[in-house]
Amino acid sequence: MLDSKTKARIAKQLEGIVGAEHVTTQETDTVLNAHDAWPLSEAKIRAGEMLPLADIVVFPGSTEEVSEVLKIANKNRVPVTPVGGGAGTCGGTLPIYGGMQLDLKRMDKVLEIDHKSMLVRVEAGMVGIDLEEEVNRHGYTLGHTPTSMRASNVGGFLATRSGGSMSSLYGKIEDLTLGLEIVLADGSIVRTKAVPRHSVGPDLRELFIGSEGTLGVITDATLRLFPIPEERRFRSMAFADVHSGLEAIRLIFRADITPSVVRFYDPEDTAWSISRHFDVEEGDSMLLLAFDGDAETVDYEERISVDICRQNGGKDFGDGPSKRWWEHRYDMYYPSKFTTAGFSIGDTIDIVATYDKLENVYRAMKTAMEAHDAFVMSHFSHMYQNGGSIYMIFFTSQPDAKTAWATYKKIWDDGVTACLREGGTMSHQHGVGLSRSTYIEDELGSGFQVLKKIKGVLDPNGIMNPGKLGLGVRE
Amino acid sequence: MIYDEDIAQQIRMCAACPKMCRHVCPTFLAWRSESPTPHGRALLLHQEITGTRPLDDRAIEVLYQCLECSHCLTWCIPEIDIAEIVEMRRIQLVEEGRFPSGLNPMVDSIRTHHNPYKEPNEKRTSWLKIPKNDGRSLVYFTGCTAAYRENSIAQDAVSVLSSLGYQVNIPEDEWCCGSPLLRTGFVEEALEQARHNVEILNSMDAEEIVVTCPGCYRVLTQDYPKHGLEINKPVRHIAELLQSHLKSLPEFELDGQVTFHDSCHLGRHSGIYEQPREVIERVSKGALVEMERNRDNAMCCGNGAGLRTLFPEHAKKIGAERVRQAERTGAKYLVTSCPFCKNMLESQAKDRLIVLDLPELVEMAKKQSHVKTD
Numbered sequence: 001m002l003d004s005k006t007k008a009r010i011a012k013q014l015e016g017i018v019g020a021e022h023v024t025t026q027e028t029d030t031v032l033n034a035h036d037a038w039p040l041s042e043a044k045i046r047a048g049e050m051l052p053l054a055d056i057v058v059f060p061g062s063t064e065e066v067s068e069v070l071k072i073a074n075k076n077r078v079p080v081t082p083v084g085g086g087a088g089t090c091g092g093t094l095p096i097y098g099g100m101q102l103d104l105k106r107m108d109k110v111l112e113i114d115h116k117s118m119l120v121r122v123e124a125g126m127v128g129i130d131l132e133e134e135v136n137r138h139g140y141t142l143g144h145t146p147t148s149m150r151a152s153n154v155g156g157f158l159a160t161r162s163g164g165s166m167s168s169l170y171g172k173i174e175d176l177t178l179g180l181e182i183v184l185a186d187g188s189i190v191r192t193k194a195v196p197r198h199s200v201g202p203d204l205r206e207l208f209i210g211s212e213g214t215l216g217v218i219t220d221a222t223l224r225l226f227p228i229p230e231e232r233r234f235r236s237m238a239f240a241d242v243h244s245g246l247e248a249i250r251l252i253f254r255a256d257i258t259p260s261v262v263r264f265y266d267p268e269d270t271a272w273s274i275s276r277h278f279d280v281e282e283g284d285s286m287l288l289l290a291f292d293g294d295a296e297t298v299d300y301e302e303r304i305s306v307d308i309c310r311q312n313g314g315k316d317f318g319d320g321p322s323k324r325w326w327e328h329r330y331d332m333y334y335p336s337k338f339t340t341a342g343f344s345i346g347d348t349i350d351i352v353a354t355y356d357k358l359e360n361v362y363r364a365m366k367t368a369m370e371a372h373d374a375f376v377m378s379h380f381s382h383m384y385q386n387g388g389s390i391y392m393i394f395f396t397s398q399p400d401a402k403t404a405w406a407t408y409k410k411i412w413d414d415g416v417t418a419c420l421r422e423g424g425t426m427s428h429q430h431g432v433g434l435s436r437s438t439y440i441e442d443e444l445g446s447g448f449q450v451l452k453k454i455k456g457v458l459d460p461n462g463i464m465n466p467g468k469l470g471l472g473v474r475e
Numbered sequence: 476m477i478y479d480e481d482i483a484q485q486i487r488m489c490a491a492c493p494k495m496c497r498h499v500c501p502t503f504l505a506w507r508s509e510s511p512t513p514h515g516r517a518l519l520l521h522q523e524i525t526g527t528r529p530l531d532d533r534a535i536e537v538l539y540q541c542l543e544c545s546h547c548l549t550w551c552i553p554e555i556d557i558a559e560i561v562e563m564r565r566i567q568l569v570e571e572g573r574f575p576s577g578l579n580p581m582v583d584s585i586r587t588h589h590n591p592y593k594e595p596n597e598k599r600t601s602w603l604k605i606p607k608n609d610g611r612s613l614v615y616f617t618g619c620t621a622a623y624r625e626n627s628i629a630q631d632a633v634s635v636l637s638s639l640g641y642q643v644n645i646p647e648d649e650w651c652c653g654s655p656l657l658r659t660g661f662v663e664e665a666l667e668q669a670r671h672n673v674e675i676l677n678s679m680d681a682e683e684i685v686v687t688c689p690g691c692y693r694v695l696t697q698d699y700p701k702h703g704l705e706i707n708k709p710v711r712h713i714a715e716l717l718q719s720h721l722k723s724l725p726e727f728e729l730d731g732q733v734t735f736h737d738s739c740h741l742g743r744h745s746g747i748y749e750q751p752r753e754v755i756e757r758v759s760k761g762a763l764v765e766m767e768r769n770r771d772n773a774m775c776c777g778n779g780a781g782l783r784t785l786f787p788e789h790a791k792k793i794g795a796e797r798v799r800q801a802e803r804t805g806a807k808y809l810v811t812s813c814p815f816c817k818n819m820l821e822s823q824a825k826d827r828l829i830v831l832d833l834p835e836l837v838e839m840a841k842k843q844s845h846v847k848t849d
Contacts, residue, residue, distance in 0.1 A: 026531075026533040028510070028533040028534045028537060029508070029509075031519075032509045032512075032515040032537070033509045033510070035509055037493035042491035045518065045521070046488075046490070048521075048522070048525030048527045050528070057508075086509055087494060089493075103509075106507045108507065127498050130498065133767070150494065150495055150496075150497070150498045150550075151493060151495070151497055151498065330495065333493055333495060334551075335488040335491060335492050336488075336552075336553065337484070337488070337553075340487065340488050340491065
């Protein structure tokens, strides 16, 4: 935390850059700006605990202003926590060492739509749903639809290396991004050219996608656009066990079919999410599929997929469950009386593995997490030719805050340990933030030393989002 | 501040929500900050309830950076009405004497002049020309904005009502309905106005009361009864009344399309969505085109619950955005059925759109159709 004299001096300097109305040191504003979507933060808020607060919140309006702000922070060795929509689920925007929250919400404009190349250049602070609606008006879709779409910003998509629910077809944010503008800790501005690909050395763009504000601040991005598909068709198939459903998914991709949506719910998640609305046999697992494209393509993809499912024991549920999921896909994100009662806490450990390991990872994690008085339900989603992701969702309710937070930590620790032991990777799309920062060395191995060296060069004073991604952790 | 358990639970849930409604919150748009947001307001109240942190002056200011437009409620599956909760806390803040001083001129003006515009009350409706008619008798409660700032709405309303055969009666000593006071927490001051209005209205000999202002409509039909003040005749918004005379309304060819802005008090707070649309469709011969955000998903104009009084520049930003949304439809006319909304939208539309209130559109149709007939 900054002493009051330093805080006042730096705030004054920042006011000179962005204007007095775009800098605040009011405690109320810092309390409200700390709010994120990490389930642990939400549970702590409900329990009446305070989240870590910044000393200053600054709202720059341009890349140049971001640059000037960072120069001041760097000169004064002030921690900087960039924040976009404040919708991260891993605590990545919590200012755990105080200092400055650099809030990008004012940078919310579409700068250009290139119809010929089907690209949009957009500022990092634009809310996802606002951008999607704007490109829809021109006949396009981003193809990037995370559940946080209404709250998360473009900068957050990139900083956390996110994926949307239709990522199997359209790709993840790194596939959707052609160019970036980044401001480094010393205020220098880096632009990576927006081209489909290149062979000019390593792709620097990739270095910053997923860097969670630890290497610089992403200020704008050039993203791909897709024509809004002529048709989106839904299909649902139930399987008697997880294994046969996973086999069907693997074979669908092997047949060169790429559905836009592939979500496979294990028996517990099927009971929770599907069976309340559809008559599913107890213990079955439900596969939800969607196909995007022209009628001919959709016909073909659907037919082949259904054949494969049937050959693997799939029972046809028509479009119902899949369509219902699409229409209610944001509902599960809302708080409910059940999920917020007392000292309840739930979270999702979204992991990724190749097909040869996927089922083992699932079973090992489930066993490890259930050992801690947790209800665990899972779905496989974001599936690809070579493997896919599992949403290991857990929920626990404890008598007091101390026990709840400790139980939460144990479930995470043992869940991630099981994931790594079985050859999975601990995060598919939510990032690392704080919730996974203690596991990053185990995950990356010697690669973590490379990351640390890069961090040391780009941010020698360690001001950029310290404590996140396991980088810049202070005693 | 003590809340009942159910309200406290709602506040607790909203305070820790992952921001499922923030994208439609007009004050989030205006400030681009996490502070004036639904979950932000809830978090401040939740921390006060749990004893984590009392409201400081900035927190109180944040609670007044709310339009009480209830747009967030449209997007809230747990159906938490944070606007109503904010208003509950504002009432207490006023009782505690901890409200923003920027509200004082408005409160003083209503107390002294019975309108928020510091205008003499005797000139409220003295300028209105009321035709004689033998038809059914109704009372037109003009409201302050049509009386002092948007005169053509009041005059056209009278003209249209007369054309439909009504004998229009104007209360001799109408006072502010109390809406600006109620929405900012000044209940006692509002009830002083309300009691006077109820007495005047109940003493008048007429079959019904019609209003052009949705703020008045909500207060007369919902707030007055809530406080035990009963009006002895039915109250209708002019959109409802006109819709009941649909076949008698004039029709005309407009030189462009019309889009309709739902006012929060008429729409989300009173559930009146279709009546004004049916009137527009009738008089414009089907020229209505909808904005992307319409009906219960319509964006507020930015003029409500004291926001324009306290934060005029931010209120205008919201109005300007609503105008942009209207422009996107390609319409030439932006029609609303609220004098307060019209005032804001017209100020932001400049000459890019023709902004009209519903009676003005009908009066236009009446004149045009007469021209054609002649």
